[in-house]
Amino acid sequence: xxxxxFTVVAQLLNFLILVWLLKRFLYQPVLDAIDAREQxxxxxxxxADATRDAAQAEQTHFREQQAALEAQxxxxxxxAAADADAEGQRLIEAARQRATxxxxxxxxxxxxxxxxxxxxxAERTQREVFAVCRKALxxxxxxxxxxxxxxxxxxxxxAARATDEAALLAGFKASTxxxxxxxxxxxxxxxxxAVQAALKDDLGIAQAPRFEIAPDRVAGIEIxxxxxxxxxxxxxxLDALQASxxxxxxxxxxGESKPSIKLKVSTHAE
Amino acid sequence: xxxxxxxxxxxxxxxFKINATIAFTWALMAVLTVGAWAIxxxxxxxxxxxxxxxxxxxxxxxxxxxxxxxxxVAPRNYVGFLGTxxxxxxxxxxxxxxxxxxxxxxxxxxxxxxxxxxxxxxxMFGIAECGLRExxxxxxxxxxxxxxxxxxxxxxxxxxxAARLFGNMMSGTMILAILLTITPFIFPIMLSALGLxxxxxxxxxxxxxxxxxxxxxTRIRPPVRGGxxxxxxxxxxx
Numbered sequence: 001x002x003x004x005x006f007t008v009v010a011q012l013l014n015f016l017i018l019v020w021l022l023k024r025f026l027y028q029p030v031l032d033a034i035d036a037r038e039q040x041x042x043x044x045x046x047x048a049d050a051t052r053d054a055a056q057a058e059q060t061h062f063r064e065q066q067a068a069l070e071a072q073x074x075x076x077x078x079x080a081a082a083d084a085d086a087e088g089q090r091l092i093e094a095a096r097q098r099a100t101x102x103x104x105x106x107x108x109x110x111x112x113x114x115x116x117x118x119x120x121x122a123e124r125t126q127r128e129v130f131a132v133c134r135k136a137l138x139x140x141x142x143x144x145x146x147x148x149x150x151x152x153x154x155x156x157x158x159a160a161r162a163t164d165e166a167a168l169l170a171g172f173k174a175s176t177x178x179x180x181x182x183x184x185x186x187x188x189x190x191x192x193x194a195v196q197a198a199l200k201d202d203l204g205i206a207q208a209p210r211f212e213i214a215p216d217r218v219a220g221i222e223i224x225x226x227x228x229x230x231x232x233x234x235x236x237x238l239d240a241l242q243a244s245x246x247x248x249x250x251x252x253x254x255g256e257s258k259p260s261i262k263l264k265v266s267t268h269a270e
Numbered sequence: 271x272x273x274x275x276x277x278x279x280x281x282x283x284x285x286f287k288i289n290a291t292i293a294f295t296w297a298l299m300a301v302l303t304v305g306a307w308a309i310x311x312x313x314x315x316x317x318x319x320x321x322x323x324x325x326x327x328x329x330x331x332x333x334x335x336x337x338x339x340x341x342x343v344a345p346r347n348y349v350g351f352l353g354t355x356x357x358x359x360x361x362x363x364x365x366x367x368x369x370x371x372x373x374x375x376x377x378x379x380x381x382x383x384x385x386x387x388x389x390x391x392x393x394m395f396g397i398a399e400c401g402l403r404e405x406x407x408x409x410x411x412x413x414x415x416x417x418x419x420x421x422x423x424x425x426x427x428x429x430x431x432a433a434r435l436f437g438n439m440m441s442g443t444m445i446l447a448i449l450l451t452i453t454p455f456i457f458p459i460m461l462s463a464l465g466l467x468x469x470x471x472x473x474x475x476x477x478x479x480x481x482x483x484x485x486x487x488t489r490i491r492p493p494v495r496g497g498x499x500x501x502x503x504x505x506x507x508x
Contacts, residue, residue: 002378002436004276007291011374011383014295018358021299023350026306029313030330031346033323036315 122249130242137234141219150191153221154198173205177226182214275372291377340481356477363469376439385432388480396487438472
């Protein structure tokens with residue numbers, strides 16, 4: 001018979017024992033290990049989910065914070081721009097005011113400089129004009145002119161008796177100091193005689209004068225005694241004119257004043 | 271030539287004896303148990319694990335998945351029984367490549383023992399799942415007339431299980447032995463390879479049929495009563 005019942009029973013027992021053995025050594029440990037691993041993976045996945053949620057929350061918070069910071073930055077920038085504009089306007093205004101002040105100062109300084117320059121130019125012109133006149137008249141003067149001046153001088157002396165210079169002439173007359181007649185050129189004998197005659201006849205001065213040559217007189221003649229002089233010369237004429245022009249330049253133009261030609265009377269130590 | 275390894279008696283005392291079937295079964299049990307123990311004694315519960323542990327996990331989870339696919343609700347309750355059925359039959363076939371080895375499943379005694387185990391396990395699982403009354407009532411479904419047919423069905427499918435596995439394994443061994451004597455060496459090698467394939471298929475068929483029977487027995491509850499009857503009738507066909 002193909003079936004051995006002892007073997008059947010034995011194999012049945014063997015199979016049950018094998019079931020127990022494999023449960024004990026194979027299925028249970030392996031399934032436990034798989035369960036533990038699945039739990040671990042599930043736990044790690046849960047942790048990962050929690051971490052991801054936290055990260056997302058953090059990201060949301062960060063984005064909100066970033067947006068707030070951006071808004072704050074925009075506001076600060078706008079404020080700063082407004083402040084900068086205001087400050088710029090203020091600075092521009094201050095610069096404009098300062099420029100106006102500087103311009104006024106500059107204008108005033110330029111006006112002052114122009115006035116000074118004008119003054120210096122006028123003075124220089126005055127000096128140059130009178131120097132040229134003095135030089136030209138000096139170059140033109142000669143003995144002939146001197147004779148004519150002597151004649152003029154004599155005529156003036158005669159006319160002086162009737163003027164306020166009479167006292168001066170009386171002083172000459174009473175003085176005992178030597179009387180000096182100065183001229184730019186040497187006087188001719190006729191001129192000397194005319195002068196002596198005028199002094200003696202018209203003024204009553206008996207003292208004989210001493211004739212001297214004074215080249216700085218340009219052209220002209222003067223008598224001097226005891227520190228007092230009475231004379232007429234082109235130099236005096238030019239000096240009077242120069243003084244008048246200088247006075248005119250110094251003073252505001254209030255009107256014209258003509259230089260007068262007159263006998264110059266001065267008192268100075270000999 | 272022995273028709274069954276039962277005929278190879280190694281030791282006998284009265285009715286007690288140790289034949290090749292029992293001896294090779296012990297050897298297989300030792301290989302399976304020691305192999306499982308050697309691998310599972312250092313199991314890793316972390317993500318990194320050894321290749322052998324991977325192999326065992328693939329086998330165990332594969333069995334569990336097959337049971338679940340068949341329709342058993344809690345597959346872990348049946349992994350021990352059905353998994354051992356598959357592993358024992360498959361290992362018994364696999365070791366046919368070892369010279370001098372006689373597969374225990376080539377013995378009708380072994381296949382009868384396995385079929386009887388299934389025959390006992392099916393009502394046990396059914397009663398554990400549905401209760402005794404409901405399980406027994408299933409034999410009266412759809413009518414009382416079907417009671418003898420249901421009982422015959424239980425017996426015949428158990429007999430079919432035993433005969434199918436025995437026939438396939440015994441025939442493979444017999445054909446191999448016959449071909450070794452009359453054909454060149456290449457044919458026995460090819461048939462040996464074919465025998466390996468046949469053995470694996472038989473292991474699969476045996477365990478899947480057992481699973482189907484258990485599934486049919488555990489689905490007797492009212493909501494799935496119609497489906498359970500259909501499963502029972504269809505399970506008789508293989």
